[in-house]
Amino acid sequence: MDTTQLALLALLLGAIIGAGASLIVFAALRSRERAEREADGTVPDGVTAVLDAMDDAAAVVDASGLVLATSPSAPWLGIEAGANLEHVGLRDLVRAARAGTTETENLRLVRGRMSADSRLVAARATRVSERHTLLIVRDLSEQERLEQMRHDFIANTSHELKTPVGAVTLLAEAIELAADDAAQVRSFTARLSAEADRLGRLTGRIMNLSRLQAADELTSVGDVAIDEVVASAIEAHAVQADSAGVELVRGGDRGLYVRGDTQILKEAVGNLIANAIAYSPRGSRVGVGVRSVEGVVELAVTDQGIGIAESDQQRVFERFYRADQARSRRTGGSGLGLSIVKHAVSRHGGEVRLWSQPDRGSTFTVRLPLSDPPVIETPVKKKKRRPATVVAGADAKKGLQ
Structure with missing residues (x-):
């Protein structure tokens, strides 16, 4: 190997050694910068984005429990950047995660120091660097509420079904024991039929309410004539009104339309009329009034009945809730009618309002978005074609010529 080759090799080795040394120095500087950044509480690159x-509510917390950065939804839990993590459960979770494992736990937290509103959350803490821990908190309160509603619905339904089912069983046994007494059999049979009807109405309403709650939107939507809805609901409850000695009166605007499901709205208005009749004294009136107000159809059902106490007015739309338990038992009420009304109207983008005073009566007002009347196309009359003239004999020959 000559002198020139040795010089080139020496230069190459020097360049390699110099590059390696530079990389080592650069890595050391980066490591030092990272350590300084963590020491002064700076969030690692990319975490803020x-x-x-x-x-979800999320935050980066340092070893001392100081919150360094948060997600936009973190403040609802009282987690703010620059402040210490206040919740004891969350601090314990972050402390456990610093051992290098991901920790997850369901906690019940109170929003803020002065609030009594507790929320069920799923908290997850993960160590992302030597000094930093990522905390993610997901609100489970809505899931908890829906689960509680489902549980209550099943419990209430089971309780309500026990009464008519038990009555049917007892009456069937009574009929069997009184088989030789025709009068008793007829009496028990009539009561058995009444309980069977009550059971059928209850199960039907449960199914209707479940359908309204399960569907995200209406499956059958069209132009609904309010006149048709009111007329059908009044006609369906005419016999009940006659038996109770209550007069049904209809007034207000005509020719109004909304968009929705005709059958669902008929049932909703029918439930309001049935309630009004059931809670009205003999000789009184139940009025059904309709008017258009600023793009909204208001359909009001007014009675002169016993009224509803103010303490009960916020709960009458709950499933199976009865303001007057004794009257509901006498009339066979299920406590589902007003709940069905609320969900049916809500599905149509409307609301239900209540005015009531004890011994002065009640007014339930359904408010629905007004729509334009449907355009009825006039059929085009076809021109009648004149029958062809039949020419026979010699005249026919002349015509052909």
């Missing part, structure tokens, strides 16, 4: 894109 990730937090900004998160829907």
